[in-house]
Amino acid sequence: MNDKQPDATLSTTGEHSLSSTAERQAVVQAPGATPGKDWVIVTRGLKREYDMGGEIVRALRGVDLAIRRNEYVAIMGPSGSGKSTLMNLIGCLDTPTAGEYWLNGTLVSRMSDDELARVRNKEIGFVFQTFNLLPRATALHNVELPLVYAGISSDERKRRAKHALEQVQLEHRMLHRPNELSGGQRQRVAIARALVNNPSILLADEPTGNLDSQTSEEIMRVFENLADSGQTVIMVTHEPDIAAHARRVVVLRDGIVASDDRRSAFKQSMGIS
Amino acid sequence: MPFLEAVRLAFAQIRVQKLKSFFTLLGVMIGVMFLIAVVSIVEGMSKYMEEDFAGKMLGVNSFTLRRRPEAQFGNVSEATWREYQRRPLIYKSDVDQVRPALPSGVLASVENMTFTYASTPYNRPRQVQAVGAEESYVAIKGYKLTAGRTFTAQEVSYGSKVLVIGTEVAEHFFPSLDPLGRELRIGGVPYLVVGLLEKQGSLFGFSLDRLAIGPWTSPISRITNPRGDIDGFLVKAPNAALLADAMEEARSVMRSSRHLAPAVPDNFALESSESALTFFAQLKGQMVAFGTALPAIGLIVGAIVIMNIMLVAVAERTREIGIRKALGAKRRDIMRQFLVESASLSVLGAALGIALGIGMAKVVAAVSPLPARVAPWSIPMAVLLGAGVGIVAGLYPASRAARLDPIAALRQE
Numbered sequence A: 001m002n003d004k005q006p007d008a009t010l011s012t013t014g015e016h017s018l019s020s021t022a023e024r025q026a027v028v029q030a031p032g033a034t035p036g037k038d039w040v041i042v043t044r045g046l047k048r049e050y051d052m053g054g055e056i057v058r059a060l061r062g063v064d065l066a067i068r069r070n071e072y073v074a075i076m077g078p079s080g081s082g083k084s085t086l087m088n089l090i091g092c093l094d095t096p097t098a099g100e101y102w103l104n105g106t107l108v109s110r111m112s113d114d115e116l117a118r119v120r121n122k123e124i125g126f127v128f129q130t131f132n133l134l135p136r137a138t139a140l141h142n143v144e145l146p147l148v149y150a151g152i153s154s155d156e157r158k159r160r161a162k163h164a165l166e167q168v169q170l171e172h173r174m175l176h177r178p179n180e181l182s183g184g185q186r187q188r189v190a191i192a193r194a195l196v197n198n199p200s201i202l203l204a205d206e207p208t209g210n211l212d213s214q215t216s217e218e219i220m221r222v223f224e225n226l227a228d229s230g231q232t233v234i235m236v237t238h239e240p241d242i243a244a245h246a247r248r249v250v251v252l253r254d255g256i257v258a259s260d261d262r263r264s265a266f267k268q269s270m271g272i273s
Numbered sequence B: 001m002p003f004l005e006a007v008r009l010a011f012a013q014i015r016v017q018k019l020k021s022f023f024t025l026l027g028v029m030i031g032v033m034f035l036i037a038v039v040s041i042v043e044g045m046s047k048y049m050e051e052d053f054a055g056k057m058l059g060v061n062s063f064t065l066r067r068r069p070e071a072q073f074g075n076v077s078e079a080t081w082r083e084y085q086r087r088p089l090i091y092k093s094d095v096d097q098v099r100p101a102l103p104s105g106v107l108a109s110v111e112n113m114t115f116t117y118a119s120t121p122y123n124r125p126r127q128v129q130a131v132g133a134e135e136s137y138v139a140i141k142g143y144k145l146t147a148g149r150t151f152t153a154q155e156v157s158y159g160s161k162v163l164v165i166g167t168e169v170a171e172h173f174f175p176s177l178d179p180l181g182r183e184l185r186i187g188g189v190p191y192l193v194v195g196l197l198e199k200q201g202s203l204f205g206f207s208l209d210r211l212a213i214g215p216w217t218s219p220i221s222r223i224t225n226p227r228g229d230i231d232g233f234l235v236k237a238p239n240a241a242l243l244a245d246a247m248e249e250a251r252s253v254m255r256s257s258r259h260l261a262p263a264v265p266d267n268f269a270l271e272s273s274e275s276a277l278t279f280f281a282q283l284k285g286q287m288v289a290f291g292t293a294l295p296a297i298g299l300i301v302g303a304i305v306i307m308n309i310m311l312v313a314v315a316e317r318t319r320e321i322g323i324r325k326a327l328g329a330k331r332r333d334i335m336r337q338f339l340v341e342s343a344s345l346s347v348l349g350a351a352l353g354i355a356l357g358i359g360m361a362k363v364v365a366a367v368s369p370l371p372a373r374v375a376p377w378s379i380p381m382a383v384l385l386g387a388g389v390g391i392v393a394g395l396y397p398a399s400r401a402a403r404l405d406p407i408a409a410l411r412q413e
Helices: A004-019 A021-028 A083-090 A113-123 A139-149 A154-167 A183-195 A213-228 A263-270 B003-016 B018-058 B078-086 B092-101 B137-141 B153-158 B167-173 B220-224 B240-257 B273-316 B318-326 B331-367 B378-402 B406-411
Strands: A039-052 A055-068 A072-076 A098-103 A124-127 A201-205 A232-236 A248-253 A256-262 B062-066 B107-120 B123-133 B145-148 B162-165 B183-186 B189-197 B211-215 B232-236 B269-272
Touching: A039 A083, A055 A083, A055 A232, A055 A256, A072 A083, A072 A213, A083 A098, A083 A201, A083 A232, A113 A124, A113 A139, A113 B318, A113 B331, A124 A183, A139 A154, A139 A183, A139 B318, A154 A183, A183 A201, A183 A213, A201 A213, A213 A232, B003 B018, B003 B331, B018 B273, B018 B331, B018 B378, B062 B092, B062 B240, B092 B107, B092 B232, B092 B240, B107 B137, B107 B167, B107 B220, B123 B167, B123 B220, B137 B232, B153 B211, B162 B167, B162 B183, B167 B189, B183 B211, B189 B211, B232 B240, B240 B269, B273 B318, B273 B331, B273 B378, B318 B331, B318 B406, B331 B378
Parallel strands: A072 A232, A072 A248, A124 A201, A201 A232, B123 B211, B162 B189
Antiparallel strands: A039 A055, A039 A098, A248 A256, B062 B232, B062 B269, B107 B123, B107 B183, B107 B232, B145 B189, B162 B211, B183 B189
16 A cells, blocks of 8 residues: 555665665675574575466565674565565575575575474564464463474463563563554564564564554664664565664565665665664 | 364364354264264163063073074064964973973973953953963072962962962052952953062063963963963073083974974974074164164264364464464474364264263153163263264365465465
């Protein structure tokens, strides 16, 4: 619906970013970006094609991306730029048609469904635009869910879930169901759920898309605090002022990385400082 | 996901949708209910056969020499029936030949029987089961006397008009009177009541206490066997080995006295409680087969209902499945969740069915002469059956859920 407006701003960003190729090269194709300790995410020539009734749609056409531990990255792009596809690949919900993807030094691009499920459980914490909480479960049980699939005992689950809810200041609402919580509270439950397994990456897909601007700010502060405390955060958004909170902004266009900017450069280009 | 977690989840789901869950498990419930009821009735009948019928009517370790088998189950073909009709009657001469051939220690008695009217001055005439027998008859049948005595060998040889009567006969014909020493008329002939039998109860709804037993040599035989023949010659051995001997002796004497060539089949019957029980065992198998076939159809319908509801559940909860998968649920976790859910529904249905089935068996036993007895093995069997039906019904929906693509599932509204 409101895709139009961000698109307009993005096109200018894209042009600006393409001019600073040197910096982009330095970050994205750093020779040191070998899959290993520092680099939590390394992709090489990541491609994803969909067969839409005989017609091949190339959603990603070779994405090289490297993200260090503790980075706070926003992935931007207009509709159809491939950012959702990239997020699905990074989140191990999907496998690439071609290319390689190392997560924490492990090649995950060729894994089976169940191996990917295990990786999602251990390494990735998802925060969705629509929160995706189980409607009939309490906040506490929602947060426990990843631990259930990790095979952790009930008592330990409860303890850790409570702790995660304390981190987002929701311990007093833990026995409420999602429909008894405000939008911001729901998203904080989702963040607690994403964090409960101590994942390598917190992966947020339009985390403020269903929230008013004040609540959005509140959620962005939560992300900021997490990033400050050393959590790797990757956020997919089409809202520039949300992306502006990140310290690095990757812009996708037509299935390739169009720009990759450090915070300062991006902020300047947006006229924010 | 641990199994218990899946069970907890399944019951939470069932609790949230009580009415829908109830309708889902209705098929299994009804199927199991009838299954339990049918098995209980068949089991009750077979227990009844073994304990009461065989003992009371035929007697353990005993056989009866008859013209044709009396306890006839199943269909008798026209040809067999005609063959029975052509058989010679059994007369005193036959019995007199068989009796000395029997091993010692074996009791034997003629047994003539018919229903006929009896009367006393104290009440209306009524039908009784008139039996003409010998002095050992009461001992062979295992009857106990509560008062008086049975008739003696002398009374049998004289043809004395004496009777031993059952409790119902005593109560009807001698209301609030002591029947001993009083007269009971059978066919207009007065008999002296000398003994009173203990209460026997009933068999398939027929009272066993309407007996009036007298010496077969008395005029009672003109009513039981106007042709002057003998209905049956009852032989009781103290053990199975002696019974077999006695049967062989009786057979060989009968065959030789009737000049039957070796290839010719017997033209008389030696009917034992074993042969009746063997036949009943076959009958029981058939009853179980037919009795369970219909409830089995109920279970199949129940399985189809569960499968459909589970397919709907998978469709309704696609997003939930997507969330669970995104959070790390493996295929087998999702598979297990839905299988446990359908199995829980089905086992719950089976449990309700067991309770109702037991109730139904009790009602049948109470209002009809059919005995019913809940077979202990049928309860775990029904639970297992319920679980099996649930798992089979859940297999396809669960595997569909497990194979869902998490991205597509998350996109679903």
